[in-house]
């Protein structure tokens with residue numbers, strides 16, 4: 001625990017590191033100003049565009065997650081409808097929403113920039129929202145019974161109950177899932193800034209489109225520059241926002257709950273954060289909240305006055321009626337629009353490529369399985385090493401965190417150059433490696449949390465019997481991390497299916513490279529033929545396989561893991 | 570005059586499509602200024618009974634009258650203290666105590682003034698801004714107690730409030746609960762407390778309601794007429810303890 005001298009020493013070290021980084025940055029800027037290629041001069045603008053899109057999509061996702069997750073958790077009928085719907089939505093890859101994005105937003109605004117921006121934000125939203133909604137649902141349903149009873153017994157209802165109970169209880173998972181969602185958003189940014197349906201192609205200025213464009217031209221130098229900017233943004237966000245937010249969110253955990261899903265903190269990052277206290281971030285946030293409070297108070301008073309007035313019951317009924325009417329109208333219009341679209345789709349003949357769908361799913365599945373094996377082969381030993389050995393952890397964790405935060409889609413062109421051009425294995429291997437990038441971090445972080453969650457008492461008790469290293473692994477460690485392995489695998493496979501879509505069809509130096517699979521079929525239908533019926537068929541085939549796998553394999557394993565292998569605290 | 574009247578209530582649950590009756594035809598009354606302990610084997614439905622008195626749950630048949638009115642929704646004349654404390658970990662002591670007052674629409678200033686009184690009453694002055702995680706078990710239960718008292722209930726419901734505490738802390742808190750109950754300046758009139766310790770029941774209560782195992786009924790309703798403060802070493806005390814013990818075994 002914080003001996004002052006070592007803390008000071010740490011501060012000095014970090015200070016020096018930051019100073020060095022600043023000097024480096026200075027030189028880099030000077031170099032950049034004179035040497036940067038013309039194409040890259042707009043990078044700050046692109047970065048700004050992409051970031052704004054991400055932010056807009058995130059705010060949307062947050063609103064969605066809170067309302068959807070809350071509704072699913074607190075209403076019996078909603079749970080029966082909303083949860084399975086979420087399950088399906090989650091397994092639809094981002095590309096699957098292209099026809100909706102194009103058909104709805106872009107056509108609605110007749111191809112104007114607003115429509116394209118909205119479509120892009122909507123697509124990023126589809127890569128962010130679902131896991132956050134699940135997070136809210138999970139935390140709301142796992143509030144300890146007595147706490148629920150206590151709040152209810154004091155007559156706490158409505159907004160107060162949400163503010164004091166449901167929202168704070170959701171915070172830890174919400175923050176964790178928000179970080180995951182931002183990572184997911186960056187990962188799919190490349191797919192969300194160039195929206196194409198067949199011959200129609202809409203490109204928005206942004207980092208994603210810049211990277212894609214550069215790889216199309218085969219400009220490795222531009223790819224590197226774009227990547228550098230992207231990584232800079234991600235690391236800065238982490239240090240300034242997610243870091244402080246994560247440690248703040250720890251306040252909102254129940255004492256007895258195991259640490260579980262928190263991403264382990266690194267010494268390196270926490271020291272940088274320490275330095276940033278100089279800038280009084282917390283105070284900034286507090287001031288902002290105060291400001292919100294000032295605005296909040298008159299609104300609250302107004303609400304109270306309205307609520308206490310005699311007309312309130314009538315107003316309430318009217319409000320409920322109006323919102324129900326709006327909802328119903330929206331749902332009706334949506335259904336009409338979807339039905340009309342579907343009818344138009346099925347008036348076309350079924351495309352001949354559709355026959356290849358079953359075989360392509362098999363091919364893709366095999367690639368996923370290969371990637372999963374590779375993933376387990378490196379993540380299990382690494383997680384054990386990191387979870388068991390403090391020194392290894394201190395050295396490896398920062399490295400892993402930074403690597404994990406780089407959206408691998410941005411690296412695809414580089415991987416393709418290396419693997420396809422200079423190594424054995426061709427597109428097949430490249431595709432498997434790319435799927436691995438979409439899968440491995442979920443598994444790794446869950447496993448590390450799992451190893452760390454095994455109580456020290458248990459480890460010591462077993463060691464005190466003098467058991468060998470091997471039987472320790474077999475009897476304690478592996479069974480102990482089994483539940484985390486399953487959770488990690490479920491999310492990992494989800495990530496894998498999504499990565500699959502962007503990994504079987506790649507453009508580099510003006511040429512398209514493919515590996516036969518469902519992702520390739522889907523991409524071809526989206527980018528080349530623009531055949532919406534084919535897109536729909538591919539999606540349905542894929543979703544069926546995913547849902548089947550979830551039901552038949554993962555749910556069963558999860559149930560087993562949570563009964564047999566859970567360590568009671 | 571009775572404050573609370575439990576009239577022949579039953580409660581069944583459906584579990585794995587089987588109908589299980591937990592409580593069957595339980596009835597007893599609680600008078601103003603009375604301290605009643607309910608004891609019974611674990612799982613016999615004591616917590617369920619308290620929840621029904623608080624209006625958090627409803628009997629399958631029968632009814633519970635509070636001041637002659639059937640309880641239809643949350644019973645705002647009562648407040649519960651839980652074995653697990655049930656404090657919100659993200660709220661400070663002050664905010665936790667204010668929770669019930671906030672729900673009743675009391676103004677922020679008034680809330681803090683009232684909470685302060687009860688925080689002092691349970692001996693937690695100076696800890697207003699602490700979070701539950703920073704407190705010991707005994708202090709957490711004091712917060713639970715202050716939170717319940719702050720809404721100025723007539724009837725205090727306690728569900729094994731001392732079971733999670735060490736023996737010494739529990740002993741201190743028992744004394745304080747007795748003091749609070751006898752405190753004339755409080756609105757608090759009666760207490761219904763669930764426990765599984767016969768000795769604790771005999772030490773605290775004016776009456777002990779003894780329940781059987783599932784489906785549980787009231788086996789016996791034993792008045793304890795020992796003068797206070799009571800002494801556990803007296804023969805009269807031990808005789809009553811033994812009498813209740815023989816009822817259960």
Ligand SMILES: Nc1ncnc2c1ncn2[C@@H]1O[C@H](COP(=O)(O)OP(=O)(O)O)[C@@H](O)[C@H]1O
Pocket residue numbers: 582583584591610611612613614615616617618
């Ligand atoms: N909402 C519920 N649904 C199903 N069963 C319940 C519910 N609440 C309580 N029970 C059952 O009622 C039994 C009695 O519970 P409880 O009142 O907690 O007993 P006690 O407090 O006496 O130990 C328990 O075995 C539990 O299974």
Ligand SMILES: [Mg+2]
Pocket residue numbers: 615616617728
């Ligand atoms: Mg109980």
